[in-house]
Amino acid sequence: MHEASVALDLIRVAQDVLREHGGVRVTALTVRLGQWSAVVPEALSAAFPACAQGTPLAGAALSIVRVPGVGECPTHGLVELQLMRGLRCPLCDAPTPKLLQGDELELDELELA
Template sequence: MHEASIALSLIEVACDVLREQGGSRVSALTVRIGQWSSVVPEALSAAFPASAQGTPLQGARLSIVRVPGVGECPEHGPVTLQLTRGLRCPLCDAPTPKLLEGDELELDELILE
């Protein structure tokens, strides 16, 4: 039920924005999910409609953008990671323990009505 609680917290953030901007409902939203985050986009999509029931996001279209992982190689600087290789530079195989991008989960765009 991990994704259901994530859906709920996204809905909460969206409702805050809605209140600030004075809209009545959200018709669409875009969420950025890092490839290296523990969130499964399909599970989030599946959990969203039920979580949005009875909120201003009911019936809103959810789009998910997957963000590739970017690590920092001591030799090559920021490099785009490949999931199959793990946290290693794809050019020289050095470990890149620090993720610069790719573990995010954030609300990117809201379309209000």
């Protein structure tokens, strides 16, 4: 059910954009979803059509772009983190305490009609 509330949030944001631009409906939207966010893309794709029913987003095509997790290793600089290893450099295992990228959940593009 988590993904349904995420879908509803996205729809709300998209509707605001639609209103600002004077569009009638949204035909397609692209969402950037970090691999480290708690949202499962398949579940979001599955929840979206039902949530969009009765809104200007009904029938819109949802594309999800996965954003990999990136941290900074003191030795190797920016490295792509692997979920299984946690916040550690995949090359030397040093801790990379900050997630620089990979927890996003944001509306990237909208196609309005």
